[in-house]
Amino acid sequence: MSPVATSSVKRDLGLVAWQVRYEQRAYWRNRGRGIFTFVFPLMFLVIFASLNKGAHISSRGGIAYDAFFVPGILAYGVIATTFVNMAISTAILRDQGVLKRMQGTPLPRWAYVAARIGSTVIIVLSMTAVTVALGVVAYGVHLRASTLPGLIATLVLGTAAFTALGIGITRFIPNAEAAPVVVNLVILPLTFISSIWFPPTGMPKALIEIAKIFPIRALADGLEYAFDPRTLGSGLNGQDLRTLAIWTAVGVFLMIRFLRQPQGEVR
Amino acid sequence: MTTTQTQTNELAIEVRALRRSYGDVEAVRGVSFEVARGEVFCLLGPNGAGKTTIVEILEGYRTRSGGETRVLGMDPARGQRELRERVGIVLQQCGVQSDLTVTELLEMYGRYHARRRSVDELLELVELREKRDVRARNLSGGQLRRLDLALALVGDPDLVFLDEPTTGFDPGARRQAWSTIRSLCDLGKTVFLTTHYMDEAQHLANRVAVMNEGRIIAMGRPEELGGRDLRxxxxxxxxxxxxxxxxxxxxxxxxxxxxxxxxxxxxxxxxxxxxxxxxxxxxxxxxxxxxxxxQPTLEDIYLELTGSGEENQSAPAEEVVR
Missing domain, CATH: 3.30.70 (Alpha-Beta Plaits)
Structure with missing residues (x-):
């Protein structure tokens, strides 16, 4: 690569870092969005854990409900900060014309998208840190070094899949007001059959099979596996990771299709 | 300024036989014009005449169905970064990241450009100094429009597109915007303006092209338009x-x-x-x-040209006759 090209790539990466700072400021300043995506999952964690205090899950070898629920809520937190946040904020940016404005600036489109994703990763990391810390301190969750590879791999693939899907689904959201409705319509029913809130004990087999197609169950299951005190080895759940990888591919495909649409054209 | 003697390289914009259709509807039907560097050129016409389609083709937001376009010697359809470095755009109704303050937005957008103007200078130019630490969501409509203009100028562009820059302004705010736009000409910028206000075209433009139903029906200096000076x-x-x-x-x-x-x-x-x-x-x-x-006003000429006088009191005419 020529020195000129190298310096321009360097400058563009600098622009990505620059843009991440402003995306972060905008995210944490908007209380409504912060509550919807960051505080909700933590609130559910506290409520559900209190409701089921002292309960044990026989289907999981009698582990404490809290220890089951923390990974589930972490999965929900990842989905809220990636998929929900991305879909709603992208729909708003599109409707307000911010995407169009960005397209008219010299900032390359890839750099802007990279910055939005980078900012989302920071939010996911914060969410993970808070949830796990709360789980360890208050709910007797054990973070084990041996299953850390499984935990990290699941989180990375889950974040990738749900971030890409969040951007990609914006194409199917007619306007910003509809965004929270569309997003919850997609997410909420699936969370109930994907053992986010309670274990799938007694759930019809058909529902479990349907849940297995979608990435929510894969993310929750992968995280539960990594956190489960009975798990031996590195905590990598091949089937869950495979499902997440497939959905990442689907997400990236939809994301690119959305990003290729010129913002000026009449939709 | 002598627009007749300009060489190709002194042209900011060249448009030849430009066409654009949306399905069966022909929004732009063979439009040609040239804009010299340093000129303030205005596309004047009723809503739906095709003004925004043309300006968005020149900005690179829309594709053309036919014809040729050159902006600062480049084809806007190719979306070159080099072109985006040198062009400032004020779109109709276009939002900003509303949780950021005026200063933050000017800094953020400024960094995208290799060449840029200082935040203080921009705040001064659009008279937003007192609002510098206010978040965009708390600005009034007029203040947002001024922020729009400041953001368009952040990269010290050679050419500025203004798509209906004062629509919805009260008279005082319009006068203020006009004086800001005139100060752009003093800086040597080329300004491409669209409007449906006659007085705006008259106050700001060196040359006006009157559009109706996708065609340019008259072009000239505001005082000569439609033989106005000979009436x-x-x-x-x-x-x-x-x-x-x-x-x-x-x-x-x-x-x-x-x-x-x-x-x-x-x-x-x-x-x-x-x-x-x-x-x-x-x-x-x-x-x-x-x-x-x-003397017959530009408005008289305009209504005569666009046929939106008494014989054609259709809906768009109401907005035109202000």
Missing amino acids: PAEIRFSLPPAWSLGDLPDVPCDERALDGDRVLLLTKQPVLAAQRITTWALDHDVDLGHFSVS
Whole structure:
């Protein structure tokens, strides 16, 4: 690569870092969005854990409900900060014309998208840190070094899949007001059959099979596996990771299709 | 400025036989014009005339169905970064990241450009200094429009596109915006403006192209448009009841008419005609009411050209006649 090209790539990466700072400021300043995506999952964690205090899950070898629920809520937190946040904020940016404005600036489109994703990763990391810390301190969750590879791999693939899907689904959201409705319509029913809130004990087999197609169950299951005190080895759940990888591919495909649409054209 | 002698490389914009269809609808039907560097060029026309389609093709937001376009020597359809570095855009109704403050937005967008203007200078130019730490969501509509303009200028562009920059402004805010836009010309910028306000075109533009139904129907300096400078002037006054049209002195005029007590004279020699009439009135002690001399306004010409006068009082005309 020529020195000129190298310096321009360097400058563009600098622009990505620059843009991440402003995306972060905008995210944490908007209380409504912060509550919807960051505080909700933590609130559910506290409520559900209190409701089921002292309960044990026989289907999981009698582990404490809290220890089951923390990974589930972490999965929900990842989905809220990636998929929900991305879909709603992208729909708003599109409707307000911010995407169009960005397209008219010299900032390359890839750099802007990279910055939005980078900012989302920071939010996911914060969410993970808070949830796990709360789980360890208050709910007797054990973070084990041996299953850390499984935990990290699941989180990375889950974040990738749900971030890409969040951007990609914006194409199917007619306007910003509809965004929270569309997003919850997609997410909420699936969370109930994907053992986010309670274990799938007694759930019809058909529902479990349907849940297995979608990435929510894969993310929750992968995280539960990594956190489960009975798990031996590195905590990598091949089937869950495979499902997440497939959905990442689907997400990236939809994301690119959305990003290729010129913002000026009449939709 | 001599637009007739300009070389290709001195042209900011070249458009030849530009066409754009949306399905069966032809929004732009073969439009050609050139804009010289340093010129303020205005596309004037009613809503739906095709102005925004043209400006968005030039900005690189829309594709063309046919014809040629060059902006600063480049094809906007290719979306080159080099072009985006040198062009400033004020779109119609275009939001910003509303949780960031005015200063933050100017800093953020400024960094995208290799060449940029200082935040203080921009705040000064659009008179937003007092609002520098206010989040965009808390700005008024007029303040947001001024922020829009500041953001368009953040990269010190050679060419600025302004798509209906003062729509929805109160008269005071419009005057203020006009003076800011005029200061762009003093900085040597080329300005491409669209508007449906005649007075805006008249105040700001070196040249105006009047559009209607996807075509340019007249083009020229605002004072010459549609042969405006060659039209007869109108002298109007009211005559007291004791006097009639025949009592008036001999004045050079093309036409004279009486409607009730209101007299209308059309003349190509307004100074001489006015002098004869006023001298006659003073000599005979006649009290002429509401005496006025006027040239046909750009608005008259515009309504005539676009056919949105009395015979065609359709919906868009209401907005046009302001």
